[in-house]
Amino acid sequence: xxxxxxxxxxxxxxxxxxxxxxxxxxxxxxxxxxxxxxxxxxxxxxxxxxxxxxxxxxxxxxxxxxxxxxxxxxxxxxxxxxxxxxxxxxxxxxxxxxxxxxxxxxxxxxxxxxxxxxxxxxxxxxxxxxxxxxxxxxxxxxxxxxxxxxxxxxxxxxxxxxxxxxxxxxxxxxxxxxxxxxxxxxxxxxxxxxxxxxxxxxxxxxxxxxxxxxxxxxxxxxxxxxxxxxxxxxxxxxxxxxxxxxxxxxxxxxxxxxxxxxxxxxxxxxxxxxxxxxxxxxxxxxxxxxxxxxxxxxxxxxxxxxxxxxxxxxxxxxxxxxxxxxxxxxxxxxxxxxxxxxxxxxxxxxxxxxxxxxxxxxxxxx
Amino acid sequence: xxxxxxxxxxxxxxxxxxxxxxxxxxxxxxxxxxxxxxxxxxxxxxxxxxxxxxxxxxxxxxxxxxxxxxxxxxxxxxxxxxxxxxxxxxxxxxxxxxxxxxxxxxxxxxxxxxxxxxxxxxxxxxxxxxxxxxxxxxxxxxxxxxxxxxxxxxxxxxxxxxxxxxxxxxxxxxxxxxxxxxxxxxxxxxxxxxxxxxxxxxxxxxxxxxxxxxxxxxxxxxxxxxxxxxxxxxxxxxxxxxxxxxxxxxxxxxxxxxxxxxxxxxxxxxxxxxxxxxxxxxxxxxxxxxxxxxxxxxxxxxxxxxxxxxxxxxxxxxxxxxxxxxxxxxxxxxxxxxxxxxxxxxxxxxxxxxxxxxxxxxxxxx
Numbered sequence: 070x071x072x073x074x075x076x077x078x079x080x081x082x083x084x085x086x087x088x089x090x091x092x093x094x095x096x097x098x099x100x101x102x103x104x105x106x107x108x109x110x111x112x113x114x115x116x117x118x119x120x121x122x123x124x125x126x127x128x129x130x131x132x133x134x135x136x137x138x139x140x141x142x143x144x145x146x147x148x149x150x151x152x153x154x155x156x157x158x159x160x161x162x163x164x165x166x167x168x169x170x171x172x173x174x175x176x177x178x179x180x181x182x183x184x185x186x187x188x189x190x191x192x193x194x195x196x197x198x199x200x201x202x203x204x205x206x207x208x209x210x211x212x213x214x215x216x217x218x219x220x221x222x223x224x225x226x227x228x229x230x231x232x233x234x235x236x237x238x239x240x241x242x243x244x245x246x247x248x249x250x251x252x253x254x255x256x257x258x259x260x261x262x263x264x265x266x267x268x269x270x271x272x273x274x275x276x277x278x279x280x281x282x283x284x285x286x287x288x289x290x291x292x293x294x295x296x297x298x299x300x301x302x303x304x305x306x307x308x309x310x311x312x313x314x315x316x317x318x319x320x321x322x323x324x325x326x327x328x329x330x331x332x333x334x335x336x337x338x339x340x341x342x343x344x345x346x347x348x349x350x351x352x353x354x355x356x357x358x359x360x361x362x363x364x365x366x367x368x369x370x371x372x373x374x375x376x377x378x379x380x381x382x383x384x385x386x387x388x389x390x391x392x393x394x395x396x397x398x399x400x401x402x403x404x405x406x407x408x409x410x411x412x413x414x415x416x417x418x419x420x421x422x423x424x425x426x427x428x429x430x431x432x433x434x435x
Numbered sequence: 436x437x438x439x440x441x442x443x444x445x446x447x448x449x450x451x452x453x454x455x456x457x458x459x460x461x462x463x464x465x466x467x468x469x470x471x472x473x474x475x476x477x478x479x480x481x482x483x484x485x486x487x488x489x490x491x492x493x494x495x496x497x498x499x500x501x502x503x504x505x506x507x508x509x510x511x512x513x514x515x516x517x518x519x520x521x522x523x524x525x526x527x528x529x530x531x532x533x534x535x536x537x538x539x540x541x542x543x544x545x546x547x548x549x550x551x552x553x554x555x556x557x558x559x560x561x562x563x564x565x566x567x568x569x570x571x572x573x574x575x576x577x578x579x580x581x582x583x584x585x586x587x588x589x590x591x592x593x594x595x596x597x598x599x600x601x602x603x604x605x606x607x608x609x610x611x612x613x614x615x616x617x618x619x620x621x622x623x624x625x626x627x628x629x630x631x632x633x634x635x636x637x638x639x640x641x642x643x644x645x646x647x648x649x650x651x652x653x654x655x656x657x658x659x660x661x662x663x664x665x666x667x668x669x670x671x672x673x674x675x676x677x678x679x680x681x682x683x684x685x686x687x688x689x690x691x692x693x694x695x696x697x698x699x700x701x702x703x704x705x706x707x708x709x710x711x712x713x714x715x716x717x718x719x720x721x722x723x724x725x726x727x728x729x730x731x732x733x734x735x736x737x738x739x740x741x742x743x744x745x746x747x748x749x750x751x752x753x754x755x756x757x758x759x760x761x762x763x764x765x766x767x768x769x770x771x772x773x774x775x776x777x778x779x780x781x782x783x784x785x786x787x788x789x790x791x792x793x794x795x796x797x798x799x800x801x
Contacts, residue, residue: 205685216619219627253582253673261585261670288674289681304627305674307619308654308667312675313682315655319571320686323717327710337707344693344700351689 071103072168072392074385075161078108079136079154081173082375088173089116091381095389096127102389103127105167107158109134133157137182139175139374146178147185155179159186162367168392169368171359171384179371180217180362187367192404195221196364197229197303198371199236201357202313204294211237211246211298212291215360216307223266226250226300228408230271232363233298234280235403239394240387241297249286249296251305259285263302279407317354359384361391363400368392437469438534438758440751441527444474445502445520447539448741454539455482457747461755462493468755469493471533473524475500499523503548505541505740512544513551521545525552528733534758535734537725537750545737546583546728553733558770561587562730563595563669564737565602567723568679570660577603577612577664578657581726582673589632592616592666594774596637598729599664600646601769605760606753607663615652615662617671625651629668645773683720725750727757729766734758 078088085108092104106113110132117123117130133154137146146153155174161167163186172179180196189196199213213233218225230248237246250268252260257268268285275282283296288309291299301309328338328345338345354373358380362369368391372384444454451474458470472479476498483489483496499520503512512519521540527533529552538545546562555562565579579599584591596614603612616634618626623634634651641648649662654675657665667675694704694711704711724746728735734757738750 203685205688219619219625251674253585253670259585288677288679289684291678292681292685301674304619305671308617308671309675309678311654312657313654313678315658316679316682317686318655319569319658320683320718322571323714327713327717328707330710330713334707334710337703337705337710339703340706341694341700341703344696344703347693347696348689351693352686 071101072389073103073105073166074388074392075105075107075131075158075167075170076385077155077158077170077172077174078106078113079133080179080374081372081381082139083377084108085112085116087376087378087381089113089122090120091378091385092128093120093122093125094378095382095385096125099386099389103129104385105129105131105158105161107131107133107161108136108154131157131161137174137178141175141178143177143181146175147181153182156182156186159183159367159369162369163187169370169388171370171372171381171388173372173374173376173381173384175374176216176371179369183362183365183367183369187365187369190364190366190401190404192408193228193232193364195225195228196362197232198306198360199229199233199363200310200360202291202310203352203357204292206294207351208294208297209241209357210291210294210296212306212310213298213300213363214303214306215310216303217362218303219307220304221263221302223263223270226263226267226302227270227274228364228404230267230274230280230282230298230300231403231407232400233300235400236361236363236391236396237297239396239399240390243297245281246297247281247283247295248298248300249283249290251291251299251301251309252285252287255285255287257285267300274407314354317352355380355383357383359387361387361396366397368397437467438755439469439471439532440754440758441471441473441497441524441533441536442751443520443524443536443538443540444472444479445499445540446545446740447738447747448505449743450474451478451482453742453744453747455479455488456486457744457751458494459486459488459491460744461748461751462491465752465755469495470751471495471497471524471527473497473499473527474502474520497523497527503540503544507541507544509543509547512541513547519548522548522552525549525733525735528735529553535736535754537736537738537747537754539738539740539742539747539750541740542582542737545735549728549731549733549735553731553735556730556732556767556770558774559594559598559730561591561594562728563598564672564726565595565599565729566676566726568657568676569718569723570658572660573717574660574663575607575723576657576660576662578672578676579664579666579729580669580672581676582669583728584669585673586670587629587668589629589636592629592633592668593636593640594730594770596633596640596646596648596664596666597769597773598766599666601766602727602729602757602762603663605762605765606756609663611647612663613647613649613661614664614666615649615656617665617667617675618651618653621651621653623651633666640773680720683718721746721749723749725753727753727762732763734763 197214201209271282274280370388563580567575637648640646736754
């Protein structure tokens with residue numbers, strides 16, 4: 070069965086010079102995929118022609134006259150640029166023309182526009198951003214939230230646990246993913262009040278056989294692979310993710326500098342290039358590109374803004390896999406089962422102004 | 436001038452087999468240092484004799500009949516083991532026999548016993564743990580709090596900034612260390628309410644020319660060396676520190692495994708061993724061992740529990756340098772200048788039961 074993904078081709082630091090080759094390479098590897106390329110039609114067609122792909126039948130070009138830049142305030146992304154490539158790509162999911170959308174545009178705008186266009190899934194208070202990191206067991210560790218929610222209550226973290234578990238289950242084929250709650254120690258008595266209360270909620274789900282809650286985990290457990298899914302608030306998740314990215318970049322610089330220092334060390338590196346290639350491959354950040362915006366009424370994946378074609382293709386693959394594995398359906402079912410449903414008020418939350426909503430969460434400018 | 440440091444020789448995973456050689460090596464490098472070795476006298480003397488150092492005139496052995504183990508609950512460390520090597524070592528600072536103390540014992544116990552024995556510095560609400568991490572500018576980045584305070588108010592973070600700045604200034608000889616507030620983005624509008632309010636306090640100090648506040652920083656700025664001091668609450672700091680330690684360990688494993696995989700890659704590593712040694716040296720975690728417990732009426736430094744002798748020696752060096760550079764005096768002066776002093780209540784805070792105090796902070800078992 071064919072699965073169609075929409076791509077915001079103008080988003081990110083590099084735009085079509087990265088998104089188009091990534092899209093073409095992805096199509097080559099995935100015969101059941103179709104792609105909707107969204108952006109300035111002339112630019113996209115020229116890029117396709119340059120790559121002799123203007124007649125590819127599994128590609129559609131969809132014109133959008135505007136672009137959300139990395140510096141655009143959320144108000145601009147939401148209210149002024151109604152024909153942005155980001156928004157048009159997301160609208161393809163809303164209308165059912167695409168099963169998922171990928172963008173490398175700025176995270177705040179992508180989350181805000183996605184919430185505005187798609188709305189939040191029933192039973193979910195706040196969507197979260199979920200990405201994967203490599204671990205010593207050579208598998209991925211799913212981590213969420215990575216920055217959508219800087220202030221969280223226990224029921225938010227509880228929902229993140231459900232969402233992360235469903236994404237991991239569907240994407241990795243793990244029947245009951247283990248869930249860890251990120252904390253300053255593994256003992257029950259450790260942590261702040263929010264974490265302790267969240268632990269109680271997760272234990273209750275575990276006792277019912279609904280979620281596979283392992284207990285508290287510490288920062289190093291992300292890379293040990295102690296659990297499949299690590300849950301934290303968006304402040305802690307964002308800081309931690311950026312810190313480990315910073316360390317990885319630092320270590321890469323040190324490695325490169327030292328091996329290039331003298332002809333002898335360069336010779337050594339040349340002889341050991343097989344090892345260096347394996348190291349680069351196992352730790353390759355491109356392989357871990359593509360974060361899911363979970364808890365919306367449609368699938369949206371975020372690529373790193375600075376991603377090159379290889380990394381961007383990974384983000385497309387993650388969106389495709391999530392669609393193929395029915396992540397939305399599993400998520401709806403699990404949320405309906407585990408979250409207490411309230412009678413919706415006459416005016417439901419999703420009809421509110423999303424900028425106002427985000428302001429209440431303390432994330433957006435006043 | 437001679438400076439005397441007391442050492443909890445029984446603390447940590449390895450005890451005297453690490454603390455004694457570290458102490459002896461430190462004495463060799465630092466002719467103005469004297470050390471008080473605290474622990475089971477027989478064991479310490481035997482270890483010294485084995486190393487032909489039982490007649491070293493700059494060493495004193497001080498008997499303590501008990502030990503705080505890694506698993507001891509705080510109540511046990513505080514109330515039952517009144518003759519522990521940890522407590523006796525800290526008491527040397529209290530009595531003025533030592534200018535600073537070093538222990539590799541468990542962090543929670545070390546902080547609780549230090550607070551109980553030494554009391555908190557006037558004007559400081561909560562002591563904090565400050566350590567350093569390497570950065571791309573080949574300097575250290577000071578980071579605090581690393582886990583003593585999991586729930587913080589803006590005035591706590593404000594005090595951490597003052598304490599980190601003073602330690603950095605005294606230890607690195609940087610006249611006005613730059614201070615960054617750890618956040619999810621660099622813009623003023625980013626972050627949770629606590630961070631935003633802290634930013635206002637730090638800006639006010641900056642405007643008065645008191646603190647050199649750079650503004651918000653992100654996780655990756657720790658390793659970029661954007662600022663000299665990074666301030667965060669103990670939850671974020673602890674999780675981040677452990678995550679980067681976890682990644683470093685993971686990368687080291689990958690490097691070692693891949694270079695050892697075939698005779699060819701081993702040959703390459705042999706030829707490039709100069710580079711590998713430089714890499715290990717620049718990223719050597721031992722160099723960054725030794726976290727300061729700041730805000731007490733005396734200097735206490737914490738070594739990693741699993742530290743080997745080289746790393747432990749670094750912790751002793753940091754304690755010695757802090758004492759030599761009059762960190763306590765600078766800290767008192769800066770706190771007195773910047774923190775609004777209240778009239779102390781009849782029963783001052785430090786006479787309270789520290790276990791009860793810690794319970795209120797949500798860190799310790801109920």
